[in-house]
Amino acid sequence: MKKLFPFIKKEFLHVLRDTWTMMIILVLPVVMMLLFGYAVTNEIRDTNIGVLDLSKDNISASIIERVQQSEYFTLKHNYNSYHEIEPSFRKSEVGLVVVFDEDFSNNLLHKGKAELQIVADATDPNTAKTLVNYISSIAAQSLMELNKNNPKPMQITPELKLLYNPLMKSSYNFVPAVMGFIVILICTMMTSITIVREKERGTIEMLLVSPTKPIMIIISKLSPFFVVSIINIITIFLVSYFIMNVPVLGNIFVIGGVSLIFLLVALSLGLLFSTIAHSQLEALLYSGMIFLMPTTLLSGMLFPIESMPLFLQAIAQAMPAKWFIDAMRKLMIMGVDAKYVLKEVLVLTFMAITFMTISLKLFKKRL
Amino acid sequence: MDKAIVVNNLTKRFGNFTAVDNISFEVEKGEVFGFLGANGAGKTTAMRMLCGLVKPTLGEATVAGFDIRRQSEKIKKNIGYMSQKFALYEDLKVWENIKLFAGIYGIKRKEIIPKTNELLAELGFESERNTYVKELPLGWRQKLAFSVAIFHEPKVLFLDEPTGGVDPITRRQFWEMIAQTAERGITVFVTTHYMDEAEYCNRVSIMVDGKIEALDTPRALKERFNSNSIDDIFYQLARKAQRQAD
Amino acid sequence: MKSLIVNNVSKSYKRKSALKDISFEVEKGELFGVIGPDGAGKSTLFRIMTTLILADKGEVKIEGYDVVKDYKKIRNIVGYMPGRFSLYQDLTVRENIEFFAAVFNTTVEENYHLVKDIYSQIEPFEKRKAGALSGGMKQKLALSCALIHKPEVLFLDEPTTGVDPISRKEFWNMLKNLQEKGITIIVSTPYMDEATLCNRIALINEGEFMDINTPQELIRKFPKKLYSLNSDNLLNLMNILREDPNVETSFSFGHSIHVTLNDETKHNGYQEIEPSIEDYFMRLSKPQN
Numbered sequence: 001m002k003k004l005f006p007f008i009k010k011e012f013l014h015v016l017r018d019t020w021t022m023m024i025i026l027v028l029p030v031v032m033m034l035l036f037g038y039a040v041t042n043e044i045r046d047t048n049i050g051v052l053d054l055s056k057d058n059i060s061a062s063i064i065e066r067v068q069q070s071e072y073f074t075l076k077h078n079y080n081s082y083h084e085i086e087p088s089f090r091k092s093e094v095g096l097v098v099v100f101d102e103d104f105s106n107n108l109l110h111k112g113k114a115e116l117q118i119v120a121d122a123t124d125p126n127t128a129k130t131l132v133n134y135i136s137s138i139a140a141q142s143l144m145e146l147n148k149n150n151p152k153p154m155q156i157t158p159e160l161k162l163l164y165n166p167l168m169k170s171s172y173n174f175v176p177a178v179m180g181f182i183v184i185l186i187c188t189m190m191t192s193i194t195i196v197r198e199k200e201r202g203t204i205e206m207l208l209v210s211p212t213k214p215i216m217i218i219i220s221k222l223s224p225f226f227v228v229s230i231i232n233i234i235t236i237f238l239v240s241y242f243i244m245n246v247p248v249l250g251n252i253f254v255i256g257g258v259s260l261i262f263l264l265v266a267l268s269l270g271l272l273f274s275t276i277a278h279s280q281l282e283a284l285l286y287s288g289m290i291f292l293m294p295t296t297l298l299s300g301m302l303f304p305i306e307s308m309p310l311f312l313q314a315i316a317q318a319m320p321a322k323w324f325i326d327a328m329r330k331l332m333i334m335g336v337d338a339k340y341v342l343k344e345v346l347v348l349t350f351m352a353i354t355f356m357t358i359s360l361k362l363f364k365k366r367l
Numbered sequence: 368m369d370k371a372i373v374v375n376n377l378t379k380r381f382g383n384f385t386a387v388d389n390i391s392f393e394v395e396k397g398e399v400f401g402f403l404g405a406n407g408a409g410k411t412t413a414m415r416m417l418c419g420l421v422k423p424t425l426g427e428a429t430v431a432g433f434d435i436r437r438q439s440e441k442i443k444k445n446i447g448y449m450s451q452k453f454a455l456y457e458d459l460k461v462w463e464n465i466k467l468f469a470g471i472y473g474i475k476r477k478e479i480i481p482k483t484n485e486l487l488a489e490l491g492f493e494s495e496r497n498t499y500v501k502e503l504p505l506g507w508r509q510k511l512a513f514s515v516a517i518f519h520e521p522k523v524l525f526l527d528e529p530t531g532g533v534d535p536i537t538r539r540q541f542w543e544m545i546a547q548t549a550e551r552g553i554t555v556f557v558t559t560h561y562m563d564e565a566e567y568c569n570r571v572s573i574m575v576d577g578k579i580e581a582l583d584t585p586r587a588l589k590e591r592f593n594s595n596s597i598d599d600i601f602y603q604l605a606r607k608a609q610r611q612a613d
Numbered sequence: 614m615k616s617l618i619v620n621n622v623s624k625s626y627k628r629k630s631a632l633k634d635i636s637f638e639v640e641k642g643e644l645f646g647v648i649g650p651d652g653a654g655k656s657t658l659f660r661i662m663t664t665l666i667l668a669d670k671g672e673v674k675i676e677g678y679d680v681v682k683d684y685k686k687i688r689n690i691v692g693y694m695p696g697r698f699s700l701y702q703d704l705t706v707r708e709n710i711e712f713f714a715a716v717f718n719t720t721v722e723e724n725y726h727l728v729k730d731i732y733s734q735i736e737p738f739e740k741r742k743a744g745a746l747s748g749g750m751k752q753k754l755a756l757s758c759a760l761i762h763k764p765e766v767l768f769l770d771e772p773t774t775g776v777d778p779i780s781r782k783e784f785w786n787m788l789k790n791l792q793e794k795g796i797t798i799i800v801s802t803p804y805m806d807e808a809t810l811c812n813r814i815a816l817i818n819e820g821e822f823m824d825i826n827t828p829q830e831l832i833r834k835f836p837k838k839l840y841s842l843n844s845d846n847l848l849n850l851m852n853i854l855r856e857d858p859n860v861e862t863s864f865s866f867g868h869s870i871h872v873t874l875n876d877e878t879k880h881n882g883y884q885e886i887e888p889s890i891e892d893y894f895m896r897l898s899k900p901q902n
Contacts, residue, residue: 006711006715007712013703013708202699208664208665209663366666399815405777406780408777504652524873531775532803533900534649534818535895536898543848546847560777566867567867585868597866604781
């Protein structure tokens with residue numbers, strides 16, 4: 001195995017000498033994270049809202065006034081009944097509706113507790129959640145005023161009613177998704193062209209007419225991208241934790257371990273494309289179009305898998321990124337124990353071994 | 368206008384490397400001019416300047432009466448170009464290639480079809496009209512590429528190693544095509560690594576380290592260098608070369 | 614002892630036949646040339662011999678090993694320089710040769726004596742990227758890389774194509790030196806004038822070996838008397854000769870035309886000359902159209 005080192009050295013030289021590609025590979029994850037992050041969590045201003053005030057008294061009026069004064073909201077509609085709310089959402093007239101039911105003030109004054117109903121358009125769960133938070137805090141402020149001259153503290157429980165996306169995934173969902181996307185993009189796409197490049201430039205002839213074992217070529221080809229991807233994953237973590245304040249609840253070593261396994265899957269897939277393709281263009285078509293596209297659409301990065309038709313759900317199970325994203329969401333955001341992602345880990349390991357074996361088998365000993 | 372190419376003190380520098388060093392020569396109309404030199408002597412750069420692809424650092428030149436600095440677009444319309452490396456599109460059929468290049472040089476639609484038939488008949492290629500170029504033997508391909516390069520009746524034809532790797536019989540047929548073209552008044556400017564082919568040229572120049580070291584008819588060169596082959600003269604001159612670059 | 618035995622090798626791509634029933638043998642330490650134009654099948658033959666592709670029919674043995682069964686053994690003992698430049702353009706001269714030494718489990722130092730004559734000429738440019746070398750230097754580097762593991766048999770596929778006459782002469786001198794070190798060399802070339810530099814040659818055209826022998830013997834086998842004619846207007850002379858019913862073949866050779874006659878008694882005092890390999894090659898090959 002002393003032979004392996006010069007091979008790995010050579011592969012690193014290829015990657016390092018290609019300055020432009022290197023820059024793109026290292027900067028891309030950061031740019032993507034910031035893009036996703038800020039596009040989603042940017043402060044929301046001037047959202048049109050509607051109010052259905054069935055309580056019609058001082059307290060509800062004072063809360064409505066505060067909401068109106070806030071820079072975040074513009075009061076567009078005063079409804080008279082529940083039936084008017086849904087059509088208004090449909091026409092996109094409002095993004096959020098606050099409902100005070102008939103007993104609102106009554107409950108508040110006598111029971112010390114009342115429910116405030118907030119109906120939000122949750123097609124964009126992140127925006128919806130932010131808006132709901134704003135409303136809740138405005139309501140809380142109004143109560144503080146009231147409580148000043150009231151010995152019995154009163155409490156408002158906002159009751160949330162979400163339309164269109166009742167599960168409302170966390171706003172931090174995009175972090176695992178971006179990680180999955182970037183690993184596939186960089187590992188799979190970059191690896192997919194490495195062996196093909198030697199075929200195209202004719203250098204593979206020199207390697208084949210030598211006692212070099214295919215496994216040596218394969219391991220050395222994978223090594224630079226393995227390292228680069230680890231750097232990428234670390235970058236993504238640092239950016240999300242320090243710049244975007246995404247919580248990382250789970251065990252960092254488990255998260256790292258699962259990421260490594262996923263890296264191997266992505267690398268071995270790239271390898272597989274590289275062994276079957278005849279030109280760099282063909283390899284990019286395999287990894288970029290035939291593979292990356294369904295990954296983006298079906299792995300739960302953008303759309304929840306649960307709401308897909310059954311046959312697409314079935315295809316989604318074959319997407320390596322799906323398992324990675326699932327595991328990451330559980331680990332990072334829900335902060336569960338390692339044992340809860342065992343299934344994902346097993347599936348990913350199985351995929352890595354399968355793809356690696358197939359590529360080794362398909363690696364041609366001749367031209 | 369009798370001179371097809373007039374070159375005056377032409378120099379091209381890349382940084383502090385002088386690829387072409389103050390060369391001057393003239394090529395007569397209808398002449399076959401051999402442009403010899405070792406790899407890295409500056410042939411390619413000189414040829415690119417004459418085709419209007421590269422601007423010279425110093426000096427001037429006219430090709431077909433047009434200035435290479437200011438009228439490069441006019442030059443491109445009045446020259447034909449063919450090289451060993453790029454000649455025709457291999458994934459297109461024979462007639463598609465002809466039509467494409469005819470279109471590029473602005474030949475009228477009506478003229479293309481009869482001219483294509485004429486060209487194929489001359490080459491004896493009628494049966495290959497629908498063949499993909501990549502399926503033709505190399506010799507045929509080069510002959511076809513040559514015919515396409517003169518399809519638009521250029522005033523000057525540039526050939527960059529047109530016969531590299533071609534079989535000996537086709538190579539000779541190719542040079543006969545060159546001779547016939549020159550008889551029609553088209554000036555031919557050609558580079559080659561086959562020294563026997565230099566003998567087919569009216570005049571030959573030998574470039575060494577960016578300079579033209581010898582320029583004359585093959586016969587006069589042999590007399591001057593007291594040698595019986597261009598190969599030998601080339602060897603005498605190019606051996607003195609100092610530099611190694613492409 | 615034979616270094617190389619090729620027996621009835623044939624190969625087709627799709628419907629097109631690339632090699633037809635090729636057989637020949639090369640002695641140990643011999644410099645053997647495969648001579649013919651581009652597209653004649655030279656590269657296909659070299660790839661079969663170097664275990665890169667499989668023949669449809671026939672067998673090839675190198676130093677007693679079969680190219681199909683014992684391909685791993687063969688890959689240890691042959692050196693190969695492919696037709697197009699096949700080194701890593703983004704690596705430096707030194708990095709390239711070190712890598713290829715490592716590929717064969719050796720080091721540059723260990724076999725430096727073997728490549729010294731060639732490599733020392735490019736050594737001053739060790740830090741330059743291979744892609745930035747001139748044609749002649751690339752060729753020297755490629756040869757050094759093919760030699761660095763001390764192969765017993767060296768396959769060079771068109772090493773001099775596109776290279777100027779000076780570098781070509783240098784290159785053949787290098788090959789002669791290597792031959793003296795006992796390496797068997799099989800080389801292909803489209804340049805007929807290089808034929809005389811080989812011990813023996815095979816003339817290949819359209820996938821077939823037209824003849825195999827020493828260059829001297831091939832020239833001797835030229836069946837006719839060959840005459841050389843000169844004129845200031847070759848085109849004119851050529852046209853006259855083509856009209857002449859007594860002229861069997863006429864081919865231009867630089868400033869003269871080589872002619873064979875149907876009736877050699879009527880030679881009009883033409884100057885008789887010794888044929889070259891190119892004359893013989895054209896005699897054997899069928900004109901393309």
